Amino acid sequence: MWKRVAQETLEQRKVPVSKLRVMTPPEVFPCETTAEIEPLKEGIIGQDRAVRAMDFGLKVRKHGYNLFVAGSPGTGKTTYAKVKACQAAEGKPVPDDWCYVYNFTRPDHPLALSFPAGEGMKFKARMEELIQDIEREVRKTFAGDEYEKQRRQVLQNFEKRAQEQWKKLDELAREFNFSLERTSEGGIITVPLMFGKPLSNEEFNRLSEVTRQEIKEKSKKLEQEVAESVRQIQLIEKEVERQIAQLNKDSVRQAVQHLFQPLFAQYEDEKVREYLRAYQEDVIDNHHFFKDEPSEMGAMARLLQRNEEANLLRYKVNVLVDNSGTSGAPVIFESNPTHYNLFGRIEYRSTFGTMTTDFTMIKPGSLHMANGGYLIVQVGELLRNPLAWHVLKRVLKTEKLRIETPAEEYGLIATSGLKPEAIPLDVKVILIGSPYVYYLLSELDEDFHKLFKVKVEFDTDMKKDGRKYREFAASVRNYCEKEGLLPFHRSALAELMDYSTRLAGDQRKLTARFHDVNRLLVEASFWAEEEGSPVVEARHVRQALAEQEYRANRLDEKMRELIEEGTIMVDVDGEKVGQINGLAVMQTGDYTFGQPHRITARTFIGRQGIINIERETSLSGQLHHKGLLILSGYLAGKFAQNKPLPLSASITFEQTYSMVDGDSASSTELYALLSSLSGIPIKQGIAVTGSVNQWGEIQPIGGVNEKIEGFFAVCKAIGLTGKQGVIIPHQNVKNLMLRPEVIEAVESGQFHIWQVRTIEEGIEILTGVEAGTCDEKGDYEEGTVFGEVNKRLTRMFASIKDDTDQILGADAKAMQQRVDTEAEKKEK
Structure with missing residues (x-):
């Protein structure tokens, strides 16, 4: 008989409802609507590091102190760079004409x-x-x-x-x-x-x-x-x-x-x-x-x-x-940084069938127009244009701007016939790009750090505090005035704050991706106008979110329909050995959703170890393969201290036909292996996510909200039983910002969310059987999961040992016969 886990123990591992989501009370905002809030005068919310770096980079006037503004899309880095450059330019003298x-x-x-x-x-x-x-x-x-x-x-x-x-x-x-x-x-x-x-x-x-x-x-x-x-x-x-x-x-x-x-x-x-x-x-x-x-x-x-x-x-x-x-120093934003647009060109005219030119046909580039001020360029666009990056470096090194044709750079014959005198260059270049491009240039270009010594890095999130509430409301007012939107009620601001927290993926933080928040502002204002409301309220924000999801979730619904009708086989009720529901996150453009996948494991006698079927079919990424290798280390550390591990096993994601990567399913795969080895069934109504290390400790993963909501939607479509739920790493509790319908199901006992720290805690929830502890001899208690696993491995080892002894005995007998035969030949 198996040793059952006490129900009180399982209840203690459930995540309290109060931690499934944080709610911003509307009362934290001092005014009824954004129209009454003092507008945000300057700066950007939650980017103190970037603000200090930007101020330093714009003020220092030494050679090589150009700026690279790095950050994820939607964090407002381009807009902020333009605003700060214009502010810095106001107090500068107007540069000379040329x-x-x-x-x-x-x-x-x-x-x-x-x-x-x-x-x-x-x-x-x-x-x-x-x-x-x-x-x-x-x-x-x-x-x-x-x-x-x-x-x-x-x-x-x-x-x-x-x-x-x-x-x-x-x-x-x-x-x-x-x-x-x-x-x-x-x-x-x-x-x-x-x-x-x-x-x-x-x-x-x-x-x-x-x-x-x-x-x-x-x-x-x-x-x-x-x-x-x-x-x-x-x-x-x-x-x-x-x-x-x-x-x-x-x-x-x-x-x-x-x-x-x-x-x-x-x-x-x-x-x-x-x-x-x-x-x-x-x-x-x-x-x-x-x-x-x-x-x-x-x-x-x-x-x-x-x-x-x-x-x-x-x-x-x-x-x-x-x-x-011009008043103050010039600020030029070059959206198409080609060689000619940056450094100027020499044009031609047709004269009696031939192309001629003269000094009156010399045309300026963005660097000429920005000389004495600031030039802002998207580094991605810059690197796409041949020679533009190399010529820009040369110009910044020499501090002289010379108009040359690209043909000369390629070693071709020059056709212009003109060599205009170089112009002294005094410009602050601001490159805007992703952190990946910054690190790539740092590694591959030895001149990069000599010329761009100031890194202005934008974060993707910011800590939530009282000051952020006021700044958030003020920034909403600024955007509403700029775009002509309706004012937002404090209840709508609270909904926006919760949405920002969900985007940040942390209950203690807000997102710094203002593009997504601004998009929601526009759409919420639209639905309020459609209704004829003078202000945007919380229901309009919720309606905008629902409409956004409906426009983008076609694939999510199709996949759910396939699961519901049984085309994609996912069990959400009953118990099975060696089978478990893993959770994956899929992204289609700007929409992300979770989807359950059946993971199965088969174990048998052998020495091949764990076989990753996805890897054998070239459908497994390196991180996924690493997770499976960690499983081998965990099993060997647990059950191979006094005997070898005579195990062969195969693991696969059923009905997946695309690349599988990431280690967030490694704990899930380990649970399936333990179930297969022990013969103890796993509850199919429970889905699992979380990675594991060689010591059996559960590690956090990403996309926890989408994974929980995705499995909940499948269970709801098939039918809630009150026994279904999701196991998550305990570190991911702070990332929970679940939808109200999920929280309502948890409150009513129709759905459950557990947090675990170790494999032992997780396997007990999945099986209802105690995991078991190891004694001094390396044995586990009878009737526990690990005891059954160890018993199965012992039988495997005994079986393979008998086969080995028989093979070795036959080999020894044959060897003795050969020795006797050789001895007889020598006597004759």
Whole structure:
């Protein structure tokens, strides 16, 4: 006969109803509705560590003290980062404007000029006015009488000197009795004369040889003089061209010099002054850019006009960053951190079938706009863009922002042809991501901690106290005002607090995942408006929760129907050996529910140990397999102190066709093994959850509320008997936030929840039989669970020992026969 456990002992292990859920009394809120509550002025609830880290990171201005804000989704880390960055930016000075201008010395290296905030656009406007004034003054100068008079003097001097040269040449020709004639090509030929008339070829041939020779020598000498005269005239022409060019430059310099004087007086920055000086000299050197445009707009004229417009581009100003409308330091949130969006780009235009660019087509990135302030980026989006992370690190290391094309990063041929001057960078980068990404970067990137030295970590929950009640109500008011929701009654606030506690999974805490709470605020306000209520009350919050569940629990209901109709076999009544109900948690999107699973165990003689069928079929995760190995250690420690463990066993989750992982069912599997070994049946109306260690101590698990509620729903659908319930680890009592219908069933005795600390306590609840204790000889009491297990293992060991002795005896006899045979052979 088995030794039954006293009913009083089993009753003592039940969880009191008062601990199944904590209820927030509406009276803890001082005001009737949120409309009467003082709004939350600043900060975020329950994130003191993150608040201190954020304040430190935003205030310290040393190199490398950028921030990484780590936290789970829905904790409000992005919103808080934006708010705090904007607050920190209010007291900061407005950063400078930045402009790119033409580099007259190295045209492919545009210059970067900085101006006080708002002065960049003014500088651009001044430069546009300047180029118009220069064009007007240059045209006016070249059309003026004074310029024409000086130019005419230069030309007259040239003509006079040229005429003198021609006069000397003409006198020499007459002296040699020659005449000089110009050809149609502009050349000069010498023609001999006879009696003042040109000598024809026939006449020349009739002359004597001596005369002809004299004429040839004179012609040769005269041609040399002609060539020398032409060279002198060409030198005079070049000198005149230089004089005209110098006259043009001097005239333009005199015309535009007064235009630059106010600019030199206004801008004291030496770099700006150098640019203005180079600007002025380039205008003087290229004054032909400002000549009158062609009068006829034919194809060639349009081409010339376009070329002139391209030439005048060099005098424009590209305002890259304009902070004229900024108050305080800039705060930029880059939602799509591609290479171009972060670091800027050089654009192109199509010109006669080819792609061209210039410094006016340099476009800024987010880092340019955030320079002097704060840049906020989602690290997940950043890491998805090729090269963006590596270039960001380089920029933060060098503190210089240079616009480059990704093709250069890949080692391809650069197509831009421009190398804009780098801009000094002073920016605080705030990365936002999950803790997993933070730890991954910490491990894999050696530069990460050098550049992001401040970790701002958001917790997923917070401790519940009186201050949190007030802050929670104030934050609800803030959100209601922001989104235009109805005010919440104190009873609705109490329901919200209970919902927050359930999300936190701890009766002593509230969740920090404000996204889920805010979602409930919106939906509760909607149902209140539908009803026509002026305020949101507790019933509206409960209705919103019920509607949320109904929209998402289709799979939960389908699985429950399959269990109810027997397709998925789960027993919730009676007793069976080696069979038990385990509890698992399933998640579909944003909905989580518990579901019971039948776990069976078969034991038999052998040496294979515990066989995990899920592992053999590759359906078991590493944690689940670890839990089964722990069972082997527990059984060996309990029952193999004075004999080996001659056990083979198979364990499986019946009717599961997907991956099984986690160790929360390890105690459940151990109970099934003990039942199979002892032959003592397990009550099928009791489901179990909890992991176990090698000493038989029960360890806590997750999802305890969903597991209990899932099994309760199945029992309710099939039929409550008053003997059903769930065994949970005692550490999980503080995590209980069960639904009212479960608590009502517990109060009425239709459902039960037990807490256990050890395997012994659990097996006694499941079987109603005492677990048993070990005496000094290593034996257990008769009629107890462990006594029956030990008895079964002893029989197994005896059986396997007899088989072993028989095998060893046969082997010894065969060996002796072989020895005798060998001896006989040697004697012969």
